[in-house]
Amino acid sequence: MLDAKNVRIGFIGFGNMAQAMAQGLLAVGAVRADQICACAKNWEKLCANTRPQGLRPCRDAAETAASADLVVVAVKPYLVEQVLAPIKELLKEKIVVSVAAGMPFEKYEQILAPGTHHLSTVPNTPISVGEGIIACESRHSLTQEEWALFEEVFGKAALVQLVDTAQLSVAGTLAGCGPAFAAMFIEALADGAVQQGLPRALAYRLASQMMVGTGRLQLASGAHPGAMKDAVCSPGGTTIVGVAELERHGFRSALIDALDAIENR
Ligand SMILES: NC(=O)C1=CN([C@@H]2O[C@H](COP(=O)(O)OP(=O)(O)OC[C@H]3O[C@@H](n4cnc5c(N)ncnc54)[C@H](OP(=O)(O)O)[C@@H]3O)[C@@H](O)[C@H]2O)C=CC1
Numbered sequence: 044m045l046d047a048k049n050v051r052i053g054f055i056g057f058g059n060m061a062q063a064m065a066q067g068l069l070a071v072g073a074v075r076a077d078q079i080c081a082c083a084k085n086w087e088k089l090c091a092n093t094r095p096q097g098l099r100p101c102r103d104a105a106e107t108a109a110s111a112d113l114v115v116v117a118v119k120p121y122l123v124e125q126v127l128a129p130i131k132e133l134l135k136e137k138i139v140v141s142v143a144a145g146m147p148f149e150k151y152e153q154i155l156a157p158g159t160h161h162l163s164t165v166p167n168t169p170i171s172v173g174e175g176i177i178a179c180e181s182r183h184s185l186t187q188e189e190w191a192l193f194e195e196v197f198g199k200a201a202l203v204q205l206v207d208t209a210q211l212s213v214a215g216t217l218a219g220c221g222p223a224f225a226a227m228f229i230e231a232l233a234d235g236a237v238q239q240g241l242p243r244a245l246a247y248r249l250a251s252q253m254m255v256g257t258g259r260l261q262l263a264s265g266a267h268p269g270a271m272k273d274a275v276c277s278p279g280g281t282t283i284v285g286v287a288e289l290e291r292h293g294f295r296s297a298l299i300d301a302l303d304a305i306e307n308r
């Protein structure tokens with residue numbers, strides 16, 4: 044029987060997202076390095092990204108699928124169909140987990156052989172430090188046991204969140220693109236502090252910990268973000284001066300418009 048101790052995970056595509064997932068699974072001890080293999084386009088780069096951590100590089104998608112019980116599809120969305128076409132029969136026996144944005148259950152039904160057990164997800168890069176999110180489409184064809192195994196293994200490194208098909212795209216955008224926006228926020232806040240004389244490394248450290256702490260506080264308390272903001276804004280104090288300036292520059296509407304632009308691109 045498949046369990047966390049013996050499941051073999053194969054990544055088809057081993058770029059930023061797949062490496063973050065592998066790193067996270069190892070960091071939290073969800074699986075051992077010898078349980079993970081991967082393929083990519085450039086062999087030398089793949090070897091450099093796998094062998095030092097004890098992961099096994101595979102020559103191609105067929106070798107990866109043959110060597111794995113759970114296959115993670117982690118190539119760019121436009122490559123999914125052509126990369127999977129030659130290994131459709133092999134994948135019938137596997138648990139297929141897609142991390143490609145914009146590739147819901149229905150698209151895989153057109154690509155994979157009938158009866159293949161597959162799940163569409165959108166993860167994010169903080170999984171590499173065990174703080175990820177994996178938005179998962181609730182419509183999938185994994186058995187209960189396969190879903191439980193996926194949740195057990197990947198749930199150690201990420202919040203595994205089921206969402207309706209209609210919400211997979213926006214949940215994936217929030218979770219998957221969000222780290223880029225958060226990183227921009229950290230960088231910009233630090234730039235402001237550097238301008239005022241704070242050393243850059245210290246500015247990044249403080250900005251990042253402030254983000255982590257604020258997120259944890261919201262998760263732990265369930266507080267409304269507006270109430271959290273109010274709790275920091277003393278009447279006539281410093282924070283409200285900054286809040287007013289951010290409002291003048293359209294801070295909140297910029298983020299709202301960013302999600303709108305992505306979803307309607
Ligand atoms: N980056 C992110 O934060 C997120 C990404 N995703 C999804 O993850 C997927 C991968 O994105 P990301 O990791 O950023 O992209 P990368 O470009 O970093 O990685 C893509 C990987 O695919 C490999 N590849 C290309 N062609 C083939 C092929 N024919 N066979 C096998 N492997 C191949 C590349 O190999 P090589 O390096 O040798 O060219 C590379 O390892 C996308 O579908 C994206 O939508 C989802 C959520 C967040």
Ligand SMILES: O=C(O)[C@@H]1CCC=N1
Nearest residue numbers: 144165215216219220
């Ligand atoms: O930008 C992208 O296309 C991918 C999908 C979600 C995050 N990164």
